[in-house]
Amino acid sequence: MTALTRPFRRLVDRSTDGVEPAPDHDPLEPATDAPAGIAAAAGADLASIAVDIPEADPLFAYLQSAPGPVDVGRLELESPAVEALRDADVALVVPLVTQGELIGTLNLGPRLSEQDYSTDDRRLLATLAAQAAPAIRVAQLVREQAAEAAEKERLAQELRVATLIQQQFLPRELPRLPEWQIAAFYGPARAVGGDFYDFVELPDGRIGIAVGDVTDKGVPAALVMARTHSVLRAEASRLSSPGEILSRANDLLVPEMPARMFVTCLFAVLDPATGRIVIANAGHNLPFVRSGGTVTEIRATGMPLGLLPGIRYEEVEGTIAPDSNVLLYSDGLVEAHDSDREMFGFDRLRDALVVDDAGSELLDRLLETLRTFTGPDHEQEDDITLVTLRRSAGVADSSADSTALTSFSLPGLAGNDREAMDRVAAAVADLELPPDRVDRLKTAVSEAAMNAIEYGSHGRADVPFDVDVVVTPTDVIVRVTDRALSGPVPTDPETPDLERKLAGDQKPRGWGLFLIEHMVDAIDVSADEAAGTQTVTLRIAREEKRHD
């Protein structure tokens, strides 16, 4: 027979065959069972009619300040709610007000005796309302809090599930590779994003490394992440080209991808023996490489996974020189904000990477830098994933048991690339290297010398370049040092693409570094700013080591 609020919905109940509430009636909706005496007095026709009293309706303000029960028949308000009450044959409305807030009404039909409600009736109803209102309000608050707690629990449960899924797919241990220091960090945000990383051992001894990020958060993102993880693993076990792996994974994911979701992913294939790394990128952040005191990006781009079928991914190749770091990372790091909503950004990350440390020490320092930036009260906005690889120093170290074979300087003139090549070939002749190794070394030396002539000497006879050759029990190491007239040689030039060159979209030149990287087992470029020189160090094993 009455009323309820929150939101301001008032129920009008009319009795038809008694006052019993429906068995499943919510006890916090006192419409039909309270007050029983009044309901009984309301007559035999009890039927539920919902009457909304919107806050904007004049009746709302009227009832909120009314001192007691209100005769509907005497109301002179332009009010749709009043009309609705009249249509429902409500004679008396008793506002339920507590702490100045209208939380509901008791709506009564005409008395069965057909007499008006007496003063005693009204006093009784007013007293009842005054006592019932706070109790109902308390009940409402309890219910709201229970609903809120249930919602929180539901979200917490979802987060637990998402975290569980996420953690199931993170590697339990990192690859252990001689001469490599590998570290990884995954820090979920409270809402758990869809970050992941993975290491896959490929049949030929190389290592596949994936870092990815699913748009969206929670369980849906975790499920897409799990599926992407599985697809990448499956494809990596039979394909060794990162571009093909991403392309195939994309084709498998497109038909399954939920609306408005996609996955950014970087896939790298590393040959631990040589440091050669091939990278393909589906819309993920570009990895940073720190080498010889400079930090550069490896520029590989492509469309995220799951958007369009038939995408091909370009591959970028390079060699991680001894003493160099590679960092793969997700958005959570660079897109973190400080209290002024300024973003951490790529430049801060790049600056932070200039420091020479590695492994978990590097990751700890990056996270500390981020914490300093965001401040102590920052709540992490997105998952943060970091993977770093460091090739140990000493891979090209010739100090221990090395023997100097030759050392010479040549004028920086065109043609002396071949002269340098021939002299190095002569110097290593007694080592009886396999002929194909000698050919590879020769091409690498001539290309390094050509860079020295072109960038280091500007083709000037009076600006020489130096070549040193040493041999260790396992390797031949050649250092080509130039006078760096043009500054540092770019170590991450655009990857030569023959089709684009033939189409005129790329210059015919630009093969030098690309060829060197394919010829030798390791290349390192380092600058000595004090001496104004730059040195390219080439290392080639004396015997074939790779399992191609």
Add this chain to the structure above:
Amino acid sequence: MTDRSFGAEVVGRPDGVRLQMRGDLDSRADETLRDAYREVATSGSPGLTLDFGEVGYINSTGIALVVRLLADARRDGRGVRAVGLTPHYQEIFRITRLSDFMDIVEGDAA
């Protein structure tokens, strides 16, 4: 001292025109190779054989010259094949993918 300067000669053969090269294929071969291709173009031959049999050295600038020549030949609708490459330079032609755009014939057989 061995003369390693680059030279190129265009020779008409029953199976098409052949560009016989000798010496070092590097930046200094630029003009010679450009002139040689003009001669090939005037011959109107639908096919071109690049003969590397007497080329002892190719650096990345030389590769760039081959790329330019290949682009010109493709523009003119002229098929290109390469003979006389050592196994090492065959490998370089594979790495650079030049071998995807021209037939590499083992040895120096015509």
